[in-house]
Amino acid sequence: MTVKKDINPFLKQVLELGPPLAFFFIYLRLRDDSFLIGGIEYSGFIIATIIFVPLMLGAMGILWYLTGKLSRMQIFTAIMVIFFGGLTAWFNDERFFKMKTTLVYGLFALILGIGLMQKKSYLAYVLDEMLPMKHEGWMILTRRLCACFTVLAAANEFVWRTMSTDLWVKIETFGFPIALMAFLMLQFSILQRYMDDPEQK
Incomplete structure (x- = not known):
């Protein structure tokens, strides 16, 4: 163990x-x-x-x-x-490394989407111990994060195919992580009412 x-x-x-x-x-x-x-x-x-x-x-x-x-x-x-x-x-060929970001975000979106079709939150399976939250809250967060990953995957495709490598590197290093972090912080703030209170258990 x-x-x-x-x-x-x-x-x-x-x-x-x-x-x-x-x-x-x-x-x-x-x-x-x-x-x-x-x-x-x-x-x-x-x-x-x-x-x-x-x-x-x-x-x-x-x-x-x-x-x-x-x-x-x-x-x-x-x-x-x-x-x-x-x-x-x-x-x-630098295109393979640039496509990596699309596939990472895309696979995350696909995995979460498969769980949603089964009325499950695979996100809760990964993070439940770290972030106790009611099932309804996990489902809402999973749907929103699935959509977020889909948008990020599409955005990466657009950036690397239409813009310079310099700009892609900057967006890959700073833009996407900051956008994802800001999105998560906003969601956790909005979903605060779904959080479980350990003291009430």
């Missing part, structure tokens, strides 16, 4: 947010450069992606060592990053 361990909240944030920020700054440093490796020319974006994958895995390894656990979402995201980061490097 895995033992959960406490961790400094600031250190946890550094380990979770550090790799994406590192990717952003590495890309800014390398975006105008090209690199010849094994007779193949790689852009700065490709090299930044190749560097990002082990950075993220290293941060997750440290987080797992310090806390004794990783969330299902973290594991799923890591698998997607490894897979699409590998395709990006193998085919020397």
